Amino acid sequence: MSMSKEKAMAYLNEPAVLCCQRGKGTVISEADLEDPTIFADLQDSGLLSIPDGSLTVGDVLGMTLNADVEALTALRPSMLEGGAAKPAPSAAAGGAAPGSVTACGAAAPAAPAPATPGFGAAAGTAHFDAPPALPGGPVTIHVDSLQGLDISFPAGWPALYGLCGAVPGAEAPVAAASGTAAGGAASVPGASGAAGFSAASALGASGAAGFSAAAALGAAAGLAAHTAPAANPLTHKYYSVQNVKLGKKTSFSSGTLTIDSALTEKALSSSPLVKQVEMDIITPEKRHIFTNTIMDIMPVAVKCSGKTGEGTTAILDRVVFCLTGLDEKGVQIHEFGSCEGYLDEKAAFGRPGAPDDDDIIVRVNVTIQENTGMERRGPLAAHTACDVIVQSIRDVLKATDEAPAFTKTYHDTRRRGLPRVCLVKEIMGQGAMHDNILLPNEPAGVIGGQKNVDLGNVPVMLTPNEVLDGGIHALTCIGPATKETTRHYFREPLVHALAADEEIDFIGVIFVGSPQVNDEKMYVTERLGSWIGSLDLDGAIVTTEGFGNNHIDFAGHIAAIGGRNVPVVGVTFSAYQGQLVVGNEYMDAMIEINKDAGGFENEVLACSSICPEDASRAQLMLKTKMAGIPIAPAERKWSQAVIDGNQWLADQA
Amino acid sequence: MKLTTATGLKSEVFAPVTPPPVWTPLKKPLSECKIAFITAGGIHQKKQDPFNTAGDYSYREIPSDIPTSELMVTHGGFDNSDINKDVNAMFPLDRLRELRDEGFIGSLAGTMYGFMGGGGNVDKFREETGPAIAASLKAQGVDIVVCTGGCGTCHRSAVIVERACEEAGMSTIIIAALPPIARQQGAPRISAPHVPIGSNAGEPNNPAMQTAILKDSLNLVVSMQHFGEMQVLPYEYRHNV
Structure with missing residues (x-):
């Protein structure tokens, strides 16, 4: 497909593969070479093989073909004029030697190369001005863009300086698996790679990432960030359920949930698209039971006070509703793929979206009008019908005198x-x-x-x-x-x-x-x-x-x-x-x-x-x-x- | 301020770098569609100026009623022998006319296009050639544009023009000998028979294979539902130059 000059420079060490048929005498340029980023796909497709001894992009640029060569051929020394031997890397491509680490070292032999993020040694064209090898020299921080910088001095200044990895004897506050924040690129004279990160981190310098430098400095000075819980926390009250049964009246008492079996009739009337509603209880020991495709798993929860996300919500513990569905022709509804089959084989129990192993499942199976299973109105009717049943339980739960088994409070802390x-x-x-x-x-x-x-x-x-x-x-x-x-x-x-x-x-x-x-x-x-x-x-x-x-x-x-x-x-x-x-x-x-x-x-x-x-x-x-x-x-x-x-x-x- | 971090993490999902999606869904049956075929494989009329094989972003009109004996190839990026035997191997005009006559497709665009995508100037193809071809095909009432690449760079140029057509409101598919390139360049739909560069539309003088590749590709325009889909076709032809 050929490459741009910039791309070729970035891939000097990759194999050189002709993108198109080229004739004898062609002086190879980047326009004759295939883009290395798709080699793997080409190899997978059997369109390309790269034998050992093939030359690199850097090797072949400017060289001359000594014979006609087919497209998607990896170039070898025998195909190039005077190319029996692989050219020395230093001869390649206008002197831009692959791998510039050496070049950097030569420019500043006394300075250990600062391992700044993003300097890939293989990049080939990367270069930077090596800083003077003076411990404690200037800290250079490059920030691409910056927003909302607030810096207050001098309270944290000595502590801040002490955190810099550049200072001899200072302990870099970074361990391998735990560090502090940094963004942009920082180079710290004389600092090791890890300290290079930490120095920037300690300063909290970030343009792109946009961390608040004020916070970083504050942290260095021992000040805490401002933590504020939401004015109205959310409390979930969980009510323990040991037993669920179908009966004549919906009730919740002493850990037993009774669901009025006539609710299926009420659900049936929720939409003309709904043709049949069935309900049964699946206890944990009865999981090997056939089920139609599982459309949804839902908790039973009701607001006791406040709006969604605040106040108090009552929730039944260890009970979930499972909505399944068919259309009148017996077609599984609404799925791109479906999971009908034996329940114990067709659900990953314990996942956040699935029933847990010890949950009691209330299964509601809804049959909807034929051919509406893949239309918007069909599945929505099934969900609405199921919600009619759940709502009756919510009404009972909201009024319950039972004591919750446990509560959880969420603060939405900022x-x-x-x-x-x-x-x-x-x-x-x-x-x-x-x-x-x-x-x-x-x-x-x-x-x-x-x-x-x-x-x-x-x-x-x-x-x-x-x-x-x-x-x-x-x-x-x-x-x-x-x-x-x-x-x-x-x-x-x-x-x-x-x-x-x-x-x-x-x-x-x-x-x-x-x-x-x-x-x-x-x-x-x-x-x-x-x-x-x-x-x-x-x-x-x-x-x-x-x-x-x-x-x-x-x-x-x-x-x-x-x-x-x-x-x-x-x-x-x-x-x-x-x-x-x-x-x-x-x-x-x-x-x-x-x-x-x-x-x-x-x-x-x-x-x-x-x-x-x-x-x-x-x-x-x-x-x-x-x-x-x-x-x-x-x-x-x-x-x-x-x-x-x-x-x-x-x-x- | 502290952030828990780690060195040695690795991204878990490979993401190809592709241009933004373009997509025009097909809204009528093939039997009612007007089809255009374009190729980056260097096909033109014998009486027209040949392409500059070093790189050329110009294009040539090919009337859909022209005898294929009056077409030829000018392309330096691959072996031309298959097209010299049968131009339908790159530009299957005879097969398209047969599909029209049997009612498989509705009609053919009066004017189709050939260009030589090898070494193509990306900006010129993107800003001039692609939009010009797309505008002409759209003005002819074309519903589906089928295309072939040729060599590697040809596939890139073909996809640029294909995407211009898709953007102009036509459903497109590329019959790709180099599907990885078509995919990386952002082809909306890709069919991939096992064919070499130079016989992208099927073995020369094998009308059955050429017809099958065309029919399968057109059917894929109907069935493919989203950008970037690719289907390998079960036809294989190898040639040894």
């Missing part, structure tokens, strides 16, 4: 002055039936919520507590293994992890849809970008469920964030079946959430969705990227070993 991080969760919005309901009247309910598709898929901000309080009801109709159910949002591990992280200021969760129309995709992506730009973020994590066409939005969202110089980590299922078809340079720090041995969407509910381990890797990777520490590029093929290695690091942290 840690102002610390790096500002937001979570972007991409939700479906295609073909309308791939929808989500935002902020229903009751936690995880249906009624009163706004439909993501009707909102035009534009970004909507929720507080972390709104998410954890059932602010999302998922109609999501993508593959069972990779979809995020209503319960997933209720227990979203990334929200929990970021909210609990005392090193950051977690500002909230942006939900953004994945539209069906390409133009709308661009529109939505740009709206997200504007939000991100206005929020003065220091870091963001973007997640998506499913795979395929939504990866276009996913890539767009990451570019919209990364393009605004905000460090960003992407979280997705990709593995084998979901390999990305689009990408950009900002997708350089990615978390894989596949859990299938073969890397497929295996139609086991919630199998390959985000779990706490994935969240811990994403969290560590983001903070590492925010600190300016390089994340090694991904291998071209999905590798469980890479994931395991990252997990080990996350577990240590």
Whole structure:
């Protein structure tokens, strides 16, 4: 495909492969050579082989072919005039010797090379002015851009200076697996690589990442960042359930939930599309039971006081609703792939979006009008019918006199002055039936919520507590293994992890849809970008469920964030079946959430969705990227070993 | 301020660097569609000026009713012998006319285009050649644009023009001998028969294979649902020069 001059300079050490047939006498330039970034794909396709002894780009530029050579041939010395021997590297390409570490060393022999982030030794053309080798010399900090810098002197000044790795005898405050924040690029004379990071870190200098330097300096001087819990915390009161049965009247007493079996009739009347509603109870020891495809898993929760995300919510512990569905013709509804089969084989029990091993499952099976299973109205009718039953239980739970078994309180704590991080969760919005309901009247309910598709898929901000309080009801109709159910949002591990992280200021969760129309995709992506730009973020994590066409939005969202110089980590299922078809340079720090041995969407509910381990890797990777520490590029093929290695690091942290 | 970090982390998902997606969904059956074929493989009329094989962003009009005996190739990036035997190996005009006559497709664009993508100037193709060809095809009422590359750089030039057509509101597919290049350059749809550079549309003088590749590719325009999809086709031809 040929290369530009700049690209050729960046790939001087890569094999030289002719992009097109070239004749004897051709003086080789970058325009004759194939782009090395696609060698692996060409090799996989059997279109290219690179034998040992092949020459590099740097070797062949300016050399002359001594015979006609076919396209996609790796050049060898025998093909070049006077080229029987591989030319010495120093002769290559106008003297730009591959690997400039040597050159730097020659320029400043007395100075240990400062290991500044981003200086890849293999880059070939990288160079920098070597600083004088004076311990305690000037600290040079390069900042590409800067926002909101507040510096107050002199209170922390001596302490600050003492933290600099450049000072002889000073202890660098960085260990291998724990460091402090840095952004931009810093070079510190005489400092080792680790100290180079820490010096910049201690200064809190960051333009691109935009950390508040005031906070960093304050921390160095022993001042605390300003931590402020939300005015109205959220309290979840959990009521223990030991037994669930069907009966004549809905009640909750002494750990026994009785559900009026006639509620199925009430549910049936909720929509003319609903033709039949069945309900049964599946206890933990009866999991080997056939089930239609699982559309959703939902908690039973009701607001006792306050709005979604604050006040008090009552929740039944160890009980979930499981919605399954068919159409009148017996067709499994609404899935891209479906998970009908034996329940014990078709759900990844214990995942945030699945039932837990010891949960009692109330199964509601809804039959809807034929041929509406893949239209928006069909699945919505099924969810609405199920919610009629859940609502009757909510009404009873709200009025209960029972004592809660335990409570959990969430404070939505803002840690102002610390790096500002937001979570972007991409939700479906295609073909309308791939929808989500935002902020229903009751936690995880249906009624009163706004439909993501009707909102035009534009970004909507929720507080972390709104998410954890059932602010999302998922109609999501993508593959069972990779979809995020209503319960997933209720227990979203990334929200929990970021909210609990005392090193950051977690500002909230942006939900953004994945539209069906390409133009709308661009529109939505740009709206997200504007939000991100206005929020003065220091870091963001973007997640998506499913795979395929939504990866276009996913890539767009990451570019919209990364393009605004905000460090960003992407979280997705990709593995084998979901390999990305689009990408950009900002997708350089990615978390894989596949859990299938073969890397497929295996139609086991919630199998390959985000779990706490994935969240811990994403969290560590983001903070590492925010600190300016390089994340090694991904291998071209999905590798469980890479994931395991990252997990080990996350577990240590 | 402290951030818990780690050295040695590695990104877990490979992301190819591609241009932004472009996508025009097909909204009618093939039997009602007007089809255009374009090629970056250096095809032109014998009476026209040949391409400059060192790099040329100009293009040549090819009337869809012209006998294929009046077409030829000028391209320095690959062995020309297959096209010299049968121009349908790169520009399957005879096969397209047969598909039209049997009703598989609705009609053919009156004017189609050949260009020589080898060593093509990216900016010129992006800013001039691509939009010009796209505008002409759109003005003819074309619904689907099928294209072939040629060599590696030809695939790049072909995809640039293909993307211009897609942006102008036509559904496109490239029959790619080098699918990794088509994918990296951002082709909206890719079909990939096992064919060498120079016979991108199938073995010369093998109408059955050429027809099958065309039909499969057109059917893929109907069935593919999102940007960047690629389908390997089960046809194999090797030539040894």
